[in-house]
Amino acid sequence: MNRNVKYSDGTMVGSSGTGTILDGVPGQNASYTGYHWTKAVCETCGTVNSNMSINDYGFGKNVYWLYDCDSKFMQELPEQKNYDYVDSTYHKVTTTGGEYCAFCYGTNHTKSSVLERHDMEKEILSQPANGRFAIVEKCKDCDYAKYEYVGAKSVVASYYGVVDGAPHTISVTDLSDVGVRTEIRYGNSADSCTMTSAPNYTDKGQYDVYYQITYTYQGVEMTENGVANVWLHDETTKDDGKCSCGCSDPNCGCEDKNCGGNCCTDKGCGEKHHFTLLDSVKAGCKTLGYDHYLCTACGKIEKRDYVDSLGHAWQSVKIREATCEADGKQLELWTASRDVRKKDS
Structure with missing residues (x-):
């Protein structure tokens, strides 16, 4: 056997010891070496490692032999990229990959990190409830985004x-x-x-x-x-709030500036007017609201039910x-x- 090959615990192959290929921890002290352990048995006579020369150490012995990993066993590990936000300009791209032997599963990992500028794409969103357009720019790779309105x-x-x-x-x-x-x-x-x-x-x-x-x-x-x-x-009231028809009643609702106060003259109703709601004026920010009432018997009009201005x-x-x-x-x-x-x- 090749005396230059050691077990993972340092024991030479062929010497006394309990070395094992399972001692290593992947990523720490175990990685792809380019070799695999194997043994062959003849299907006809049952001779172990009969594919070796008869003078080789392992011929006819029930032992594993260390062979170079054939290139046909080697496969590329899928390359993976992770993107991590750094700042408003850059993100960090970490690439992992490598290769492994499909026979012995030995692996050789690779890892690299570089800074890249954000690859931004812009979208304009309408936001009618807020009375604005939102301009959203997002990086295609990482979770960075910025907003303008x-x-x-x-x-x-x-x-x-x-x-x-x-x-x-x-x-x-x-x-x-x-x-x-x-x-x-x-x-x-x-x-x-x-x-x-x-x-x-x-x-x-x-x-x-x-x-x-x-x-x-x-x-x-x-x-x-x-x-x-x-x-x-x-509205035909004067600046002092009195009706312009001439009756001087601030609650008169007459809208005929030429009636000469005739709308306020008692035509026989006295205090027994038959008022009905004519229309309403809503209160404004600075103006009073009120109702117009009309006496169906004599035609008298009055303002009633004042409502304070709203502010x-x-x-x-x-x-x-x-x-x-x-x-x-x-x-x-x-x-x-x-x-x-x-x-x-």
């Missing part, structure tokens, strides 16, 4: 006013960031928004104005639908999150009063 928001304000002979309509304030294209269409119902300008109104009444806003950013679209109101009231009810809409590199943006709005405030954070 582009505001896409228009404030549509209803109009509350009095009949003054001039046309009135809703107002739209576009607060979208640069790069966002905004298109708005109007209609008299939710499914008929085809007009490019909002309808105007001059007569007393409450009008619904439906709208559809389409925001486009780098080819990605999102749509916002809604309805606003135009309320026109025929401004601000709603916060976060358009863009603040990051280390860019300010955030937040809108505070009350659509009924046309008031809009922007806050940077």
